Amino acid sequence: MKESDIRQVMSLLASAVKQWDSPAVTIVAQREGNPFKVLVSCLLSLRTQDRTTGPASERLFSLADTPEKMLHLSEQEIEQAIYPVGFYRNKAVQILDICRLLQSKYQGRVPDELDELLTFRGVGRKTANLVVTLGFGKPGICVDTHVHRISNRWGYVQTKTPEETEMALRAKLPAEFWLVINDYLVTFGQNQCTPISPRCSTCPLDAFCARVGVGKSR
DNA sequence: AAAACGGGGGC
DNA sequence: GCCCCAGTTTT
Numbered sequence: 001m002k003e004s005d006i007r008q009v010m011s012l013l014a015s016a017v018k019q020w021d022s023p024a025v026t027i028v029a030q031r032e033g034n035p036f037k038v039l040v041s042c043l044l045s046l047r048t049q050d051r052t053t054g055p056a057s058e059r060l061f062s063l064a065d066t067p068e069k070m071l072h073l074s075e076q077e078i079e080q081a082i083y084p085v086g087f088y089r090n091k092a093v094q095i096l097d098i099c100r101l102l103q104s105k106y107q108g109r110v111p112d113e114l115d116e117l118l119t120f121r122g123v124g125r126k127t128a129n130l131v132v133t134l135g136f137g138k139p140g141i142c143v144d145t146h147v148h149r150i151s152n153r154w155g156y157v158q159t160k161t162p163e164e165t166e167m168a169l170r171a172k173l174p175a176e177f178w179l180v181i182n183d184y185l186v187t188f189g190q191n192q193c194t195p196i197s198p199r200c201s202t203c204p205l206d207a208f209c210a211r212v213g214v215g216k217s218r
Numbered sequence: 219a220a221a222a223c224g225g226g227g228g229c
Numbered sequence: 230g231c232c233c234c235a236g237t238t239t240t
Contacts, residue, residue, distance in 0.1 A: 047224045052237070086224090086236040124226050145224055160230095162225085196222070 001154040001208045003172065009154070009208050010177050013184045016204050022187040023054035028134065029183065035110035035135030036066060036102075042127045043095060048086040050186065056082040067099040067108050094122045112136040125163055133179055141169050142182040146189030153193065155210030 001009065028045075031037035040060065045053040060081040064070040070078075078092035085091065098120060102108055110131060111117060117128035129142040141147075143166040151157045157168040173181065185193075192199055198214055200206055 045224085046226075047234080048236080049223055049238070084237060087234080088236085090234080122226070126225060190223095194222085195224095 001156050001210060003156070005208050006156065006173065006177075009156075009205060010180075010184070012204050013188060014180075016192070017184050017187040020187050020191045022190065023051055025050065025183050025186050027054040027057060028130070032134050033137070035112070035131050037061060038135040039098070039110055039123075039127070039131050040070075040095060042130050043098070043122065044082055044085055044091060046087070046091075046122075046127070050190070052085050056085045067102040070095065070099045071103065097121060098123075110135065112138065114140065125166060129166070130182070139175065139178055141166050141173070141178050143169070144182065144186065145195070146185045146193075147182055149195060149213070150185050150189055150193050153198075153209060153212045153214065154205070155212055 028038060028041050031041055037057075041053065041057045044057055044060075060078065063077065063081055064073055073081075073096075075089075075092045075096060078095060079088050082088050082091060101120065102110065112132065112135070114128050114132050117123050117131055118125070126142055126144050129140040132138045133140040133142060143162045145162070147169075148159070148162045148165045151165060151169065152159060157165055157172075159165045159168050169178075169181070189195075192203055193205075196215070200209070200211065200214065203209070
């Protein structure tokens with residue numbers, strides 16, 4: 001894909017994603033302006049398929065929606081609320097750990113600095129960027145496997161790690177798309193441009209795509 | 219029955 | 230850079 005094609009690609013993408021619902025993305029978006037909810041939603045969705053995490057975070061937040069309230073819950077109560085999200089045992093422990101940290105060192109408030117968030121156990125660049133952008137409205141690019149895979153597949157970037165992708169996109173993706181790129185590509189990646197067997201024959205972006213890594217198994 | 223799926227930590 | 234981590238959903 002030529003660099004000059006990006007606006008057209010984003011426009012096609014904006015139309016394409018409307019045909020699918022993506023519960024988790026929608027729900028995370030509804031957390032906009034609430035950094036704690038963004039953070040917890042994001043922790044829940046780590047290494048799981050996003051569609052199961054929407055209802056799970058709903059159930060959890062109906063029990064507790066602040067670090068202080070969350071700490072009144074037992075590990076088992078959290079596990080039950082977030083089932084059937086994968087890794088639910090570890091995630092219950094991790095959520096409680098982070099709530100304790102927020103209470104003890106941050107007066108119960110989620111910090112708005114990327115570097116501060118990155119010091120949290122279990123918070124990497126994907127999570128930290130999502131908190132900073134959706135939670136606090138600051139500029140940032142959230143690179144998950146979909147953003148990484150698809151922007152490479154297009155040939156728009158050539159990178160090996162998600163962090164390199166983030167830096168490459170910071171350098172060349174117009175700022176107006178920073179907030180939506182993750183939202184678009186998660187939905188697009190789940191429904192059309194899947195990792196191993198993408199549905200290229202019905203893809204609206206086919207003409208722009210270099211098909212890098214298509215068919216590659218792991 | 220089998221393959222697909224999706225971040226971060228530790229080293 | 231490489232390996233490990235658990236469970237649900239799709240084919």
